[in-house]
Amino acid sequence: MIDLRLVRENPDVVKASQRARGASEDLVDELLEADAARREAVKRADDLRAEQKAASQSVKKATPEERPAVLERAKALAAEVKEAEEAQRAADAALRDAHLKIANVVHDGVPPGGEDDAVTLRTVGEVPTYDFPVRDHIEIGEALGAIDMERGAKVSGSRFYFLTGPGALLEFALAQLAISRAVAAGFTPVIAPALVKPTAMEGTGFLGEHDEEVYRIERDDLYLVGTSEVALAGMHGNEVLDLAKGPKRYAGWSSCFRREAGSYGKDTRGIIRVHWFDKVEMFSFCTPEEAAAEHLRLLQWEEEFLQALELPYRVVDIAAGDLGTSAARKYDIEAWFPTQGTYRELTSTSDCTTFQARRLNIRYRDADGKNQTAATLNGTLCAIARTIACLLEVHQRADGSVHVPVALRPWLGGVEVLTPGMTLAAPVPPVPTA
Secondary structure, rough: OHHHHHHHHHHHHHHHHHHHOOOHHHHHHHHHHHHHHHHHHHHHHHHHHHHHHHHHHHHHOOOOOOOHHHHHHHHHHHHHHHHHHHHHHHHHHHHHHHHOOOOOOOOOEEEEEHHOOEEEEEOOOOOOOOOOOOOOHHHHHHOOEEEEHHHHHHHHHHOOOOOOOOHHHHHHHHHHHHHHHHHOOOOEEEEEEOOOOOOHHHOOOOOOHHHHHHHHHHHEEEEOOOOOHHHHHHHHOOOEEEEOOOOOOEEEEEEEEEOOOOOOOOOOOOOOOOOEEEEEEEEEEEHHHHHHHHHHHHHHHHHHHHHHOOOOOEEEHHHHHHHOOOOOOEEEEEEEEOOOOEEEEEEEEOOOOOHHHHOOOOOOOOOOOOEEEEEEEEEEEEEEEHHHHHHHOOEEEEOOOEEHHHHHHHHHOOOOEEOOOOOOOOOOOOOEEE
């Protein structure tokens, strides 16, 4: 949630952010009204408690003749205090409800508009040309024995799949490459739970307008995550972090689940938009002053990863109306898909400023030893299924084989080309000698 002081002192800034997002400005006024009502309720409860305390003291000093009236007044005040405290609890709840409805305040310079208004910052790599009819990733994957959509649908329904043979090895290779590069960059690797409590989902901003996209296990009141960002953020809920030596960084691995509500008819073929996939996610906790620079670092690591996969891509600055609830700014990296003749999102990175940490009560101690709200940032290092789809399409050859990027070869037993009917190979560590 956003800082209430900002709303009180600069409501026009928050309203401008709401306009940029295409959201209601009235929510800002509703929050201010709820804030004023809550402060009035707190004052009334405090005043009545003070009066009740004074009345209790008066009972001790009252004469026998005065005591009945003083006791009656003390009794009446006790009832009023109880009523005022109940009103304060209701005002607290109303304030929280109004507070949660407002998305993060977008950064200055974020492009205005919606999904089609993202601004391309740079394009990297040569878009490949082919002297043969290009095949999509499903046709290639089926010929390689790497992807089985038909049996995925048989077992689980539409938008599910099996990765088999070289497809499964590609998943493990991408995961190993992503994690090893993240660890080399100073991230702590984490295997994160895919089921979380409602507090983690709400704290990261994935409920509310996004709840139709989320799988919920009602019997246990748990949610399946759409990204390990949720678990990684909640990992330090209600804690005070030591950020004196710089950002605290995690590389989280988890399976991710998305209902893809509202996406019917979009990417129904293949494994680009699916209900389940595995992902390596970068997550950073830092001071608010470090957040902008940390955001650019996450973007750099994402770019370096795609460069290692020899994929042409472009970096786009996402428009305000297409930002998620928690993000103040987001950069996407879109890689080239030959069969679609366009760039499609492979990774994204978001600066969530103090929005999530305020909801989850994640703090750090400043130079004076005072607790302050931390900032959080996230960035996809590798969404496995979609990356496999892109690799197969970009690196395809006329004979149905697929070039293996040099960076992936150590994790695939040194294989340079995937070919239909190939004998599978996987890396075998050397046997230590005595």
